[in-house]
Amino acid sequence: MKKILIELSSLKLALIGLLGLFIIVLWGTFVQIDLGIFYTQKKYFQSLVIFHTFSNGIKIPIFFGGVVWGALLTIGLMTTLITRIKWKLKNAGLILIHLGLIALLLGSFLTGKLAQESQLILREGETKNYSINRNQPELLIRLPQENNLATEWVFPYHLLKPGAHLQIPGYLDIHIKSFYLNSAIKRSIIPNSQLNGFGKHFNVIPIPLNNKTEGNNTISMIISIYSTNNTLLGNWVVTQGIDADQIVSVQEKSIYIKLRDQRIYTPYTITLQDFSHDVYPGTTVPKNFSSLVTIDHPKTNENRDVLIYMNHPLRYAGNTYFQASFGEKNQLSVLQVVENPVWLFPYFSSLIIALGLFLQFLISFSRFKGKTS
Amino acid sequence: MRLITLLILAYCLNPVFIQSSPRPITVAPQKRDLTPIIVHSDQLPFIVTISSTWIKLTPNSMQLDRYFLYRNTLTAEFSISQLETTQIDILANVNRWRNQLKLAALVNYTPKPIITPLGKAYDIIISDHPTTAIKVRIFPFKTHHYFFKFHGDKDLVKLAKYPTLSPEKSMIPEKKQ
Numbered sequence: 001m002k003k004i005l006i007e008l009s010s011l012k013l014a015l016i017g018l019l020g021l022f023i024i025v026l027w028g029t030f031v032q033i034d035l036g037i038f039y040t041q042k043k044y045f046q047s048l049v050i051f052h053t054f055s056n057g058i059k060i061p062i063f064f065g066g067v068v069w070g071a072l073l074t075i076g077l078m079t080t081l082i083t084r085i086k087w088k089l090k091n092a093g094l095i096l097i098h099l100g101l102i103a104l105l106l107g108s109f110l111t112g113k114l115a116q117e118s119q120l121i122l123r124e125g126e127t128k129n130y131s132i133n134r135n136q137p138e139l140l141i142r143l144p145q146e147n148n149l150a151t152e153w154v155f156p157y158h159l160l161k162p163g164a165h166l167q168i169p170g171y172l173d174i175h176i177k178s179f180y181l182n183s184a185i186k187r188s189i190i191p192n193s194q195l196n197g198f199g200k201h202f203n204v205i206p207i208p209l210n211n212k213t214e215g216n217n218t219i220s221m222i223i224s225i226y227s228t229n230n231t232l233l234g235n236w237v238v239t240q241g242i243d244a245d246q247i248v249s250v251q252e253k254s255i256y257i258k259l260r261d262q263r264i265y266t267p268y269t270i271t272l273q274d275f276s277h278d279v280y281p282g283t284t285v286p287k288n289f290s291s292l293v294t295i296d297h298p299k300t301n302e303n304r305d306v307l308i309y310m311n312h313p314l315r316y317a318g319n320t321y322f323q324a325s326f327g328e329k330n331q332l333s334v335l336q337v338v339e340n341p342v343w344l345f346p347y348f349s350s351l352i353i354a355l356g357l358f359l360q361f362l363i364s365f366s367r368f369k370g371k372t373s
Numbered sequence: 374m375r376l377i378t379l380l381i382l383a384y385c386l387n388p389v390f391i392q393s394s395p396r397p398i399t400v401a402p403q404k405r406d407l408t409p410i411i412v413h414s415d416q417l418p419f420i421v422t423i424s425s426t427w428i429k430l431t432p433n434s435m436q437l438d439r440y441f442l443y444r445n446t447l448t449a450e451f452s453i454s455q456l457e458t459t460q461i462d463i464l465a466n467v468n469r470w471r472n473q474l475k476l477a478a479l480v481n482y483t484p485k486p487i488i489t490p491l492g493k494a495y496d497i498i499i500s501d502h503p504t505t506a507i508k509v510r511i512f513p514f515k516t517h518h519y520f521f522k523f524h525g526d527k528d529l530v531k532l533a534k535y536p537t538l539s540p541e542k543s544m545i546p547e548k549k550q
Contacts (some may be wrong), residue, residue, distance in 0.1 A: 148407045153400050167397035191446045198428060201443055245425040256425070 002083070009079035017076060020069035024050070027063075035211045038135060046112040067109065074105045090367075093360025100353030107345025115340040118264050120321065122272035122293075123332050129269045131337040132261040137219050137240050141168055142256040157262060160221065171250050173226040177235065180206040182217040185241040195222075197246035197257075199237030221259060227251075264339070268297035268317065273305065275326060275333040289323050291333040308335065417453070418515065419491055423536040427451065442525075442533060449525025449533060456518045463511065466520075467497055470509065473524070474502040484511070490538050498531075506530040 007013075028044040035043065044050055047065030054060075081098050085091050118131035136157035143151045153168050166174040184205045191200040204220045220239035225248055226232055236246055238259035245256040271294040278288040290309035295302060295316060308314045314321040318339055325334035417437060427440040432452065440451045468478040476499065484495035487510075494512030506527040512519055523530045 144407060150405055150407045151402045152405050153402050155398070155400055159398050159400075165397045167399045169399060173397065198441075198443060200446060201441070201448055202428075242428050244428045247426060 005079045005083045008075055009083050010076075014073060014076040014080075017069050017073035020064060021066070021073065024063070024066055024069065039209075039211050041112070070105050070109055074102055074109075077102050077105075090363055093356045093358070093363055096352050096356030096359060098356075100349045100351075100356055103345060103349035103352060107342055107349055110342040110345065111340060114342055115338065116264065118262070118337045118339075119324065120270060120335040120337050121332065122270070122291075122335070123328065124272055124275060127269050127271040127296075129267075130263040130265045131335075132263055134240070134261045135217075136262045137259050138262045139166070139174075139221075139238065140256075140258045140260050141172075141174075142245070142258070143171070143253065144256065154263075168255075170228060171253075171255060172228065172233070172248065173230070175224045175226070176221055177224055178222040180204065180220045182207050182209045183220040183239065183241065185218065185220075185239060194235060195237055196234040196248075197236045198242055198244065199235070202237070202242065204237050204239055204241070219259065225257075264337070266317065266319070267299060268295055268302070270295055270321075272333055275330055277326060277330045289326060291323055291335065293321075417455075420539045421453065421536045422539070423451075424534075442529070444529050444532070447526040447529035449523050449529045451533070451536075452520075452522050452524075454520045454522070456520070457516065458518060459513060459516060461511070461513075461518050463495065463497070466509075466511070467499065470497075470499055470507045471501075474499060474505055474507060476501050491540060500527060500531065502527065508533065510535050 024044050028040050031044065032040045043065075045066035048067050049061040050063045050065050051059040052062045077098050081095065081102075085094055085098065087095065116133070118133040120128060120131040122128060137160075138157060139155040139160060141153040141155075145151060155166050159166065160176060160179065162176055162179045164176045166176070168174075184207050186203045186205060188201055188203045192203070193200075199222075204222070206220075210216045218239060218241040220237060220241065222235060222237055224232060224235050227250060233248060233250070236248070236257065238246070238257060240259055240261065243258075243260070245258050248255045248257055272291055273294055274292040276288070276290045276292075277286065278290075279285055280287050288309055290307055292305060292307050293314070294305050295314075297303075297317075306314050306316075308321055308323050310323055313323075318341060320338045320340075320343075322336040322338070323333070324336035326332060327334070421438075423440065424442070427442050430439045430441050430450070432439040436452045436454045438453045442449050442451060463484055464479065464482050467482045467484075471478060482497075484497050487494050487496055489510075489512060491512060491514055494510050497509045497511065498506065499508075500506040504527055505525065506523075508523040508530050510521040521535055523533050
């Protein structure tokens with residue numbers, strides 16, 4: 001056991017880890033030009049293995065991903081702390097530096113796993129209690145009820161795979177027949193007898209993935225819907241390309257189905273009061289973009305106005321709202337919402353490393369001074 | 374050897390190769406408010422609430438909004454357009470729509486008056502064509518005339534319901550205390 005720990009704490013292994021990270025950072029930087037940030041992060045930095053996909057769809061592993069190299073370095077640092085560094089006061093600086101580096105690597109791993117980005121799109125005067133993530137649509141099944149209420153079943157993106165069997169107990173079973181990561185929607189002249197809903201009148205054509213612009217892919221699925229007694233009710237197309245409900249009649253009830261952008265709900269609402277797009281006088285050069293919003297949090301009785309503008313995001317209840325874009329003749333504002341529960345990790349780890357370096361310097365300096373005197 | 378073992382392990386653990394479970398997946402139901410679909414147009418001085426099953430299409434230059442609706446194989450389009458005038462010639466418009474259906478022009482036409490939440494309006498239906506029909510609601514509002522028009526398969530146009538109209542919040546008179 002000790003032999004393995006010593007082997008893992010070798011400087012050679014740490015250097016291999018560093019070299020691996022260096023290679024994928026460099027590689028990812030160049031690939032990002034074609035692949036975009038979102039897919040580069042997923043493929044190179046947040047994966048165990050980097051795969052190459054041939055034109056016929058066959059994948060082969062070609063290199064380890066960021067998770068493996070990061071884990072190698074973290075394990076190396078941890079085992080060094082256990083086996084090679086003696087836990088004495090004179091080594092306090094070294095211990096802190098190692099702990100800081102472990103926290104930094106762990107923080108970046110957790111950020112990749114836990115951080116979530118979405119967009120809050122508001123028209124002037126509009127109020128919302130959710131932001132959307134276009135990259136990960138969800139399948140919504142809605143059963144309207146009285147008093148403007150509805151029972152909703154939301155199947156998140158990670159469950160939507162070809163062959164998956166989704167179930168609404170007592171109502172229906174859904175089988176995902178086809179799943180397209182990107183598709184084009186075209187109006188069909190002759191109704192498609194194989195499909196129900198708008199699939200009869202709109203063709204969904206699979207097209208190659210558009211990696212360049214994030215969120216520009218239109219995810220679509222063909223699903224088969226069965227009643228609880230296993231009778232096929234028909235096949236439907238659900239797509240991000242058409243923002244409309246489709247009705248499935250089950251047990252004399254109308255059930256609405258839709259593939260919509262993922263919604264991330266908050267316990268508070270945000271209202272866009274005003275969006276401003278300022279330009280330098282006499283030019284069309286943008287000077288400032290700002291959104292005046294009102295936060296209304298019923299649980300805390302909080303109701304206040306906040307101005308969000310370039311480099312001045314709103315940090316509220318674990319979310320950070322950045323001014324990202326605008327539209328509709330300056331009547332619409334797009335705020336990028338970042339939820340990162342471990343956002344303090346880099347700050348803490350940097351502080352620990354700085355403290356460690358300072359202590360190490362102090363200890364070495366006092367030792368040197370002791371020798372000379 | 375160790376490296377190969379690690380490589381195979383990583384290959385197998387990659388989510389790409391983990392097949393979806395054949396067992397049915399269920400999620401917990403949630404209760405939510407039903408949010409109506411509202412037409413947001415700078416040019417509309419009132420709120421139009423449309424069906425959530427209608428599909429938004431790109432409007433042409435004369436239209437403010439355009440939607441596609443269907444029932445099984447039947448299809449139709451719904452559009453909203455406006456005319457900046459307080460006076461319109463209803464007969465001329467009826468004959469223009471009749472011409473779109475290749476029907477002969479009429480000499481006179483009396484539209485059906487109705488009352489909407491925004492005031493008096495007129496309903497027109499042209500259903501002389503064997504398969505296609507046009508149904509229009511015209512109403513004057515302030516300095517404009519608005520046209521809510523269905524055009525498509527006759528059976529669907531006949532069944533199609535006009536979207537609900539309501540004044541904007543700022544236009545709703547305050548309740549007396």
